[in-house]
Amino acid sequence: MSRVFLTRPLPDSVIAAAETHFDVEVRASTLPMKPAEMRAALALYDGVLPTLRDNFDAGIFEAGGHRCKVLANFGVGYNHIDVAAARACDITVTNTPGAVTDATADIAMTLMLMSARRAGEGERMVRGNAWEGWHPTQMLGLHLGGKTVGIIGMGRIGQAIARRCHHGFGMDVIYQNRSEKTLDLPAERMESIAALAARADVVVVAVPGGADTHHLIGTDAFDAMQSHAHFINISRGDVVDEAALISALQSGHIAGAGLDVYEHEPQVPPALMALENAVLLPHLGTAALEVREAMGLLAIENLRAFFAGETPPNAVN
Numbered sequence: 001m002s003r004v005f006l007t008r009p010l011p012d013s014v015i016a017a018a019e020t021h022f023d024v025e026v027r028a029s030t031l032p033m034k035p036a037e038m039r040a041a042l043a044l045y046d047g048v049l050p051t052l053r054d055n056f057d058a059g060i061f062e063a064g065g066h067r068c069k070v071l072a073n074f075g076v077g078y079n080h081i082d083v084a085a086a087r088a089c090d091i092t093v094t095n096t097p098g099a100v101t102d103a104t105a106d107i108a109m110t111l112m113l114m115s116a117r118r119a120g121e122g123e124r125m126v127r128g129n130a131w132e133g134w135h136p137t138q139m140l141g142l143h144l145g146g147k148t149v150g151i152i153g154m155g156r157i158g159q160a161i162a163r164r165c166h167h168g169f170g171m172d173v174i175y176q177n178r179s180e181k182t183l184d185l186p187a188e189r190m191e192s193i194a195a196l197a198a199r200a201d202v203v204v205v206a207v208p209g210g211a212d213t214h215h216l217i218g219t220d221a222f223d224a225m226q227s228h229a230h231f232i233n234i235s236r237g238d239v240v241d242e243a244a245l246i247s248a249l250q251s252g253h254i255a256g257a258g259l260d261v262y263e264h265e266p267q268v269p270p271a272l273m274a275l276e277n278a279v280l281l282p283h284l285g286t287a288a289l290e291v292r293e294a295m296g297l298l299a300i301e302n303l304r305a306f307f308a309g310e311t312p313p314n315a316v317n
Contacts, residue, residue, distance in 0.1 A: 001022060001023045002022050004049065005024075005044070005047070006024065007041070007048065007050045007054050010074070022303065032055070033054045035059070041068065042091075044067060045067060046067060048070075049299050051075055052077065052283075056081045061091070066089055070093075072094045072299040072300070072312075074299050077208060077236060078093060081093055092306060094299070096298040098156065099294040100157075103291040104206075108234045111234065111281065112204070114279045116142040116202065119279070125139075144202070146170050148173075148199060149161075149201070150200030152193060152204065154176075154183070155206065155207075158204075159181070173188070174199060175188070193216070193217070193221050194220055200226075202229065203230070204232040204234070205232065207235050213236070213239045214238050215238065215239070215240070217244075217245075218244045219247075222248035222253060223248075225253070227253060231254055233261055241263075242262065242272070260284055266282075298313075298314065
């Protein structure tokens with residue numbers, strides 16, 4: 001029976017499913033693995049199920065001669081794994097797309113509503129015993145109905161966000177993507193991020209992480225945005241130049257931002273935390289039990305297929 005290492009505690013149903021197929025060891029810590037732990041895992045186990053912030057960079061693979069032949073990532077994003085270095089060691093990498101789509105799109109909508117309607121600011125007012133009662137000009141925000149949403153990255157998650165915005169809120173959809181998309185709703189592709197930012201009332205980033213998208217959104221995009229517009233990021237933190245975002249929020253150049261990810265998470269800049277016009281969530285994109293179970297079971301299926309000599313359903317290399 002193949003030995004498999006789970007790098008974080010997972011839902012009980014996922015561990016039970018893994019134990020029907022493999023000899024399983026579960027690491028007790030919820031913190032990211034240290035380099036020595038990652039090297040040991042590659043040497044001691046046939047398969048490893050890592051997740052976000054388990055940074056399997058090129059240096060982790062350089063010793064070679066690994067027992068491990070598959071890294072079944074728990075999550076759709078795998079920019080924390082050097083796929084080329086893994087491939088050079090004959091290690092397959094898989095991920096869990098599909099299972100995360102709707103939950104992540106829901107968090108995008110949560111952030112859009114919280115930022116546009118100043119929900120975080122309002123809750124702090126109530127909890128701080130500073131609310132003096134309703135009046136006609138209290139905490140006026142942005143009504144999303146009929147506005148224009150600009151989505152950067154029109155993959156599975158971007159399209160799920162677009163459907164919610166169009167069908168649920170009657171919003172016009174514009175998007176920026178490397179290629180034209182055939183969609184099941186009206187949407188206009190923009191020629192550049194700046195052109196999208198200039199036209200949208202809400203800008204949502206839904207691109208993959210990695211070197212190609214590092215600081216994709218910076219000063220140029222924020223300068224192009226309208227002063228009443230809101231910026232939402234549910235992709236990866238380093239897709240955004242955080243310093244440029246903070247400057248745009250501090251100056252009032254944009255009205256607000258909703259973030260579920262951060263450039264150096266879990267560290268969040270004090271300047272960002274001090275801003276009333278920033279909604280800050282602790283990477284809740286897939287944080288629902290049934291979603292995490294689906295992700296885990298998909299990762300287990302990737303492992304099962306690999307060790308059965310089949311092509312894993314979600315191989316990325």
